[in-house]
Amino acid sequence: MHETRESGFFYARRKSMASRSLGTLTLDLIARIGGFQQGMDQAARSTQRSMGQVARHAESASASVAGSFKTIAGAAAAFFSAQQVVEYSQTWVGVQNRIKQVSETFDEFSRQSSAVFSIAQNSQSSLEATAELYQRIAASSGQLGATQEKVAQVTQNISKAMSASGVSAEAAQGALVQLGQAFASGVLRGQELNSVLEQAPGLAQAIADGLGVARESLRSMGEAGKLTSKEVFSAILSQTRSIDDAFARSQTTVSGAFQVMENSAAKFFGTLDETLGI
Structure with a gap:
């Protein structure tokens, strides 16, 4: 009986920690979405100045997006x-x-x-x-x-x-x-x-x-x-x-x-x- 109560305690504790982690990941996702949007807006404005720079900006943007996606993939999967x-x-x-x-x-x-x-x-x-x-x-x-x-x-x-x-x-x-x-x-x-x-x-x-x-x-x-x-x-x-x-x-x-x-x-x-x- 004592072992059952103890197991329940540790299960509840782990569940609580998981909930806090999900909340942290969610807030992190929201913050990163805002930062990503700013980066995309800046890239769009830059491409408008000169079509000759499109290839370089696209390559840079793709690398940035790929890195951002890998970073927040866990949080995105948890939330969406x-x-x-x-x-x-x-x-x-x-x-x-x-x-x-x-x-x-x-x-x-x-x-x-x-x-x-x-x-x-x-x-x-x-x-x-x-x-x-x-x-x-x-x-x-x-x-x-x-x-x-x-x-x-x-x-x-x-x-x-x-x-x-x-x-x-x-x-x-x-x-x-x-x-x-x-x-x-x-x-x-x-x-x-x-x-x-x-x-x-x-x-x-x-x-x-x-x-x-x-x-x-x-x-x-x-x-x-x-x-x-x-x-x-x-x-x-x-x-x-x-x-x-x-x-x-x-x-x-x-x-x-x-x-x-x-x-x-x-x-x-x-x-x-x-x-x-x-």
């Missing part, structure tokens, strides 16, 4: 399943493909890709939903009379307003998709408008403030077809400062923090796959 790694990589490919659809040159693609990732991280939003929203707005930039900078700013305003509203990640992603569809169709009404009013009250208020009307008037304006994408775009753009203030006052949630980490993991494993074909 093989299926998760594949899903993160596919997410990054999907995001890149969306941005390519609204990019005419490599320089444009590089700038827009960096902008979309930064927007998702700064607003603690889904990278996939942010990329879809950006793509739909950018595709309508001609009729909106908007530059890439304004498209990025409005995308960030929308994402921040969603996060500041305190809605769940699933509801926010759904509203972002619906709003993107409204920009593609040229008018905000019907299901798309209902999604914004119900799931993103902060964004709805920003649109109303930008238009100089009461929030309650948006539904009737939508039914009358008066909420065109151009007017909604201008209204959201005019509320940049107030949206930034509201977002700054909001508190980071656990789901928001995990969303940022998932976005980082998507970029990390996606760029790793692009570089090494893993």
